[in-house]
Amino acid sequence: xxxxxxxxxxxxxxxxxxxxxxxxxxxxxxxxxxxxxxxxxxxxxxxxxxxxxxxxxxxxxxxxxxxxxxxxxxxxxxxxxxxxxxxxxxxxxxxxxxxxxxxxxxxxxxxxxxxxxxxxxxxxxxxxxxxxxxxxxxxxxxxxxxxxxxxxxxxxxxxxxxxxxxxxxxxxxxxxxxxxxxxxxxxxxxxxxxxxxxxxxxxxxxxxxxxxxxxxxxxxxxxxxxxxxxxxxxxxxxxxxxxxxxxxxxxxxxxxxxxxx
Amino acid sequence: xxxxxxxxxxxxxxxxxxxxxxxxxxxxxxxxxxxxxxxxxxxxxxxxxxxxxxxxxxxxxxxxxxxxxxxxxxxxxxxxxxxxxxxxxxxxxxxxxxxxxxxxxxxxxxxxxxxxxxxxxxxxxxxxxxxxxxxxxxxxxxxxxxxxxxxxxxxxxxxxxxxxxxxxxxxxxxxxxxxxxxxxxxxxxxxxxxxxxxxxxxxxxxxxxxxxxxxxxxxxxxxxxxxxxxxxxxxxxxxxxxxxxxxxxxxxxxxxxxxxxxxxxxxxxxxxxxxxxxxxxxxxxxxxxxxxxxxxxxxxxxxxxxxxxxxxxxxxxxxxxxxxxxxxxxxxxxxxxxxxxxxxxxxxxxxxxxxxxxxxxxxxxxxxxxxxxxxxxxxxxxxxxxxxxxxxx
Numbered sequence: 087x088x089x090x091x092x093x094x095x096x097x098x099x100x101x102x103x104x105x106x107x108x109x110x111x112x113x114x115x116x117x118x119x120x121x122x123x124x125x126x127x128x129x130x131x132x133x134x135x136x137x138x139x140x141x142x143x144x145x146x147x148x149x150x151x152x153x154x155x156x157x158x159x160x161x162x163x164x165x166x167x168x169x170x171x172x173x174x175x176x177x178x179x180x181x182x183x184x185x186x187x188x189x190x191x192x193x194x195x196x197x198x199x200x201x202x203x204x205x206x207x208x209x210x211x212x213x214x215x216x217x218x219x220x221x222x223x224x225x226x227x228x229x230x231x232x233x234x235x236x237x238x239x240x241x242x243x244x245x246x247x248x249x250x251x252x253x254x255x256x257x258x259x260x261x262x263x264x265x266x267x268x269x270x271x272x273x274x275x276x277x278x279x280x281x282x283x284x285x286x287x288x289x290x291x292x293x294x295x296x297x298x299x300x301x302x303x304x305x306x307x308x309x310x311x312x313x314x315x316x317x318x319x320x321x322x323x324x325x326x327x328x329x330x331x332x333x334x335x336x337x338x339x340x341x342x343x344x345x346x347x
Numbered sequence: 348x349x350x351x352x353x354x355x356x357x358x359x360x361x362x363x364x365x366x367x368x369x370x371x372x373x374x375x376x377x378x379x380x381x382x383x384x385x386x387x388x389x390x391x392x393x394x395x396x397x398x399x400x401x402x403x404x405x406x407x408x409x410x411x412x413x414x415x416x417x418x419x420x421x422x423x424x425x426x427x428x429x430x431x432x433x434x435x436x437x438x439x440x441x442x443x444x445x446x447x448x449x450x451x452x453x454x455x456x457x458x459x460x461x462x463x464x465x466x467x468x469x470x471x472x473x474x475x476x477x478x479x480x481x482x483x484x485x486x487x488x489x490x491x492x493x494x495x496x497x498x499x500x501x502x503x504x505x506x507x508x509x510x511x512x513x514x515x516x517x518x519x520x521x522x523x524x525x526x527x528x529x530x531x532x533x534x535x536x537x538x539x540x541x542x543x544x545x546x547x548x549x550x551x552x553x554x555x556x557x558x559x560x561x562x563x564x565x566x567x568x569x570x571x572x573x574x575x576x577x578x579x580x581x582x583x584x585x586x587x588x589x590x591x592x593x594x595x596x597x598x599x600x601x602x603x604x605x606x607x608x609x610x611x612x613x614x615x616x617x618x619x620x621x622x623x624x625x626x627x628x629x630x631x632x633x634x635x636x637x638x639x640x641x642x643x644x645x646x647x648x649x650x651x652x653x654x655x656x657x658x659x660x661x662x663x664x665x666x667x668x669x670x671x672x673x674x675x676x677x678x679x680x681x682x683x684x685x686x687x688x689x690x691x692x693x694x695x696x697x698x699x700x701x702x703x704x705x706x707x708x709x710x711x712x713x714x715x716x717x718x719x720x721x722x723x724x725x726x727x728x729x730x731x732x733x734x735x736x737x738x739x740x
Contacts, residue, residue, distance in 0.1 A: 103464040183441035188417030
């Protein structure tokens with residue numbers, strides 16, 4: 087192995103260690119002082135699940151079969167996306183001390199935020215599995231889930247990189263993201279079906295990658311079929327492109343972040 | 348071969364009119380942002396295994412230069428070439444979290460400073476030993492005193508096998524014994540081949556750990572050369588300007604919890620008038636006015652006198668060392684230290700004043716260079732003046 091290769095390997099190992107350590111630390115801190123600890127990561131999705139299930143099976147019945155599984159699949163994915171986006175947006179400001187450290191790769195900062203929120207998803211995931219098992223059972227297509235998750239991570243990171251860069255210069259951005267994710271919750275078919283959206287408005291869902299991702303999650307986890315290849319390829323390409331664009335903006339802007347922090 | 352090459356580097360900051368980041372409604376006034384050149388046309392090299400000191404007043408560009416060397420920001424123009432891995436002590440313990448244990452924080456600190464997880468864990472015992480906190484490592488950081496936190500932060504930062512080490516003022520904190528230990532460790536690192544760039548207000552420290560020194564003034568290099576020469580020139584210049592520039596004002600540098608705040612430090616001569624110039628051998632009283640913001644059952648007040656020229660600490664007195672009880676501090680109060688004779692040679696000196704928790708563990712308030720004063724004497728030689736008589740026979 088040449089010296090350059092060895093340095094590169096060391097660098098990769100270091101970035102990995104740094105990222106995983108910070109993610110684990112952040113997650114532990116989040117629930118540190120609570121007696122029940124990380125169990126609380128379940129509280130918010132379960133509370134929402136209960137309310138939504140009550141609302142849309144009893145109060146305003148939507149007639150969606152197996153509504154609990156349907157809504158929980160979308161709920162936890164959406165929650166990861168929106169909270170990841172929020173924390174990535176403020177990450178440079180929240181973790182400014184990392185940016186003042188020589189040798190710490192700057193891109194780690196928003197990545198840690200998104201991955202930490204991913205642990206909340208991971209905690210809720212077994213509950214989802216349980217629901218599916220109690221329902222129709224887990225279809226074989228569920229094996230495709232990690233691929234869809236990967237594209238969601240790329241999408242979140244890409245947007246997170248852009249919004250984080252913008253937020254360093256304009257602190258209004260995180261307030262905007264707050265409003266945008268609130269609207270997104272309604273404009274994404276988390277608790278309703280995409281096909282219930284009337285013609286003429288369906289473009290809103292078509293341009294919303296999270297809507298597409300939720301459709302894919304439900305296809306592989308509930309319906310037991312793979313997503314429609316053509317639209318999924320477009321979605322995947324959009325996620326990868328968002329990530330690449332976000333990363334390149336962040337790489338260009340982040341070297342001067344500390345001057346503004 | 349040089350470890351660091353700095354070529355014609357300038358750094359410009361844009362300062363928003365109201366300070367802080369831009370607001371959207373000010374977008375149309377973007378051009379109105381003021382410019383500030385923190386560095387102008389700076390060029391120098393740091394040789395392999397060389398250690399360079401940075402000196403200069405606050406705001407002269409030392410911290411900006413260190414940030415640029417560490418690569419945490421980029422120059423507006425010019426180029427910086429760094430040949431080896433840079434580690435930095437630009438901030439101390441900011442990545443620490445009060446709820447986590449000393450051990451967890453030390454691991455985070457070491458990883459953030461550049462170690463892989465495995466290396467950090469292997470270093471843990473060494474860090475704990477250096478910080479003298481072996482039996483406290485499993486306690487949460489919030490139970491630590493300020494002094495303990497500082498020791499842990501420093502021990503973590505310096506036990507990382509750096510190649511090029513950047514140090515920004517952080518050597519100025521902590522108790523004297525631990526500070527000496529840090530300096531010693533720094534010199535061990537230098538012997539093992541580490542290059543260093545060290546910013547400090549303490550000339551003695553720079554002389555102890557640096558080969559060369561670079562004097563920064565208003566973002567430019569004022570002088571560069573062997574550390575002793577540069578320090579001597581710097582102090583001669585300071586001696587000429589220091590008393591005039593800071594006429595009795597409180598120091599720009601202070602640190603501490605602020606539970607007890609020193610609001611004024613003044614020097615009163617034998618005749619009872621406040622003065623900043625004394626005759627050698629005359630009496631003087633140091634008066635410290637403080638406000639205790641919370642009730643403190645017992646505290647320690649300390650006063651030290653340093654020569655501006657060589658940084659030597661001539662006096663260092665404390666109520667604790669002299670067995671003086673302070674009683675309970677509450678609200679405003681005054682402490683006086685009477686010196687029967689100030690037997691110092693002619694020259695410029697400064698007073699540092701501090702108030703500490705009764706076990707020295709926490710600093711309520713510490714002021715560097717709280718008061719400058721001058722000693723005049725007919726005799727210009729020697730460091731100490733003593734009452735004397737000549738006789739001939």
